[in-house]
Amino acid sequence: MSADAKLWQDEDGCWHAVHDGDCTREHEGTAYDMVAVIASVNTCMAPMPITRWMLHVYPDGHAGLRGFSW
Numbered sequence: 001m002s003a004d005a006k007l008w009q010d011e012d013g014c015w016h017a018v019h020d021g022d023c024t025r026e027h028e029g030t031a032y033d034m035v036a037v038i039a040s041v042n043t044c045m046a047p048m049p050i051t052r053w054m055l056h057v058y059p060d061g062h063a064g065l066r067g068f069s070w
């Protein structure tokens with residue numbers, strides 16, 4: 001069960017996202033831009049946008065969000 005998209009925050013608070021499929025865009029923004037980063041991912045993934053986000057803590061202790069279109 002792999003995620004269709006991943007969203008995380010770096011040490012500076014900036015948001016970054018990657019998603020399945022061919023994508024040449026950089027999905028990233030400042031700490032103020034989480035909603036905009038999600039919107040840009042969903043624009044890319046139309047007509048199957050991410051509809052569900054789940055908090056995930058990786059073994060190294062970092063946390064991020066995993067997104068699913070189902």
Ligand SMILES: [Zn+2]
Binds near residue numbers: 019024040
């Ligand atoms: Zn994209």
